[in-house]
Amino acid sequence: MSEPPVLLSTDRDGVRTLTLNRPHRKNAIDPALWSALAEALRRTADDRSVRALIVAGAGDAFCSGADIGAPDLRHPVYRMRALTDVALLLRELPIPTVAKVAGVAMGAGWNLALGCDLVVATPESTFCQIFTKRGLTLDLGGSWLLPRLIGLQQAKRLALLAETIDAGQALELGLVTWVVPGTDIDAFTDELGERLAAGPPVALAQTKALLDAGAETAFRDALAAEARAQGLNFATADAPEAYAAFAQRREPRFTGRWTAPRRGPEHAATSTENGA
Structure with a gap:
């Protein structure tokens, strides 16, 4: 056995x-x-x-x-x-x-x-x-x-x-x-x-990382890290989903899906020409 x-x-x-x-x-x-x-x-x-x-x-x-x-x-x-x-x-x-x-x-x-x-x-x-x-x-x-x-x-x-x-x-x-x-x-x-x-996976991961690092991070550095993390959150489908769920009085369905717009070749060329 x-x-x-x-x-x-x-x-x-x-x-x-x-x-x-x-x-x-x-x-x-x-x-x-x-x-x-x-x-x-x-x-x-x-x-x-x-x-x-x-x-x-x-x-x-x-x-x-x-x-x-x-x-x-x-x-x-x-x-x-x-x-x-x-x-x-x-x-x-x-x-x-x-x-x-x-x-x-x-x-x-x-x-x-x-x-x-x-x-x-x-x-x-x-x-x-x-x-x-x-x-x-x-x-x-x-x-x-x-x-x-x-x-x-x-x-x-x-x-x-x-x-x-x-x-x-x-x-x-x-x-x-x-x-x-x-x-x-x-x-x-x-x-x-x-x-x-059921929570937003990207936001939870970043929240955990921010808190773990916070005890050893200067306040200025913590603010900068928070700003970077929030930028990533806004690039997922979870923040808009949370707002929509609130407006519709339902529970949100978080996926962590990435929704940031991708720049195509035409946009990239225009940005380069404009010095962006």
């Missing part, structure tokens, strides 16, 4: 769900799962039919971190490269991403959730930057993500003490976007994915 896949991938109405599938290990990520995650994220980045991504865990846990008990004879440099690939691929996805956290999210598992744009948890969810209890330091982007999300002092508290916090504390700190009952999390996250997938 063959082993079940370590990662499940399902698509529905433009929403892709990647489910870590090692419930017997609370979805701890072994080398095979790191590899499968990286490949799935690459495919997602190249698939324009996918307009939102949900990351979830099978069973009663989201992810208990890297499976440090799994045999791996590679040099640590190469082992860490697998983590780096996943962290970068997830952060650089041009579509909205959601972590569905039911149960524990520890170490790299918590940072995998924090690498998503939005985090949905249940009251039973627990979180821990467990690294120092294992004689290790933060990875999967935790040292970059935590200070930006909650400030340096609280980040040091969580990382140095490796405290376990509940969903209420995580929500108060700003590390969780919503806390919903466990019986409702599937329906809530499905609806959230549908809402994101």
Whole structure:
């Protein structure tokens, strides 16, 4: 009998769900799962039919971190490269991403959730930057993500003490976007994915990029980036569609289709003659 896949991938109405599938290990990520995650994220980045991504865990846990008990004879440099690939691929996805956290999210598992744009948890969810209890330091982007999300002092508290916090504390700190009952999390996250997938894909991608860059960008540079992004938005069918839908009192149907007029040879010649 063959082993079940370590990662499940399902698509529905433009929403892709990647489910870590090692419930017997609370979805701890072994080398095979790191590899499968990286490949799935690459495919997602190249698939324009996918307009939102949900990351979830099978069973009663989201992810208990890297499976440090799994045999791996590679040099640590190469082992860490697998983590780096996943962290970068997830952060650089041009579509909205959601972590569905039911149960524990520890170490790299918590940072995998924090690498998503939005985090949905249940009251039973627990979180821990467990690294120092294992004689290790933060990875999967935790040292970059935590200070930006909650400030340096609280980040040091969580990382140095490796405290376990509940969903209420995580929500108060700003590390969780919503806390919903466990019986409702599937329906809530499905609806959230549908809402994101129904949005204007070009505008959402640029909004995500602007916000990600904003923390490290001067105000003048942020304004310039916003102006460039808005120009691209006006060149799609989505802005006119939004105005038409508002006037017609209906929901807009966003496609991200490019509609900027193309200059033909005659127009180009005229522009050149006029010095344009």
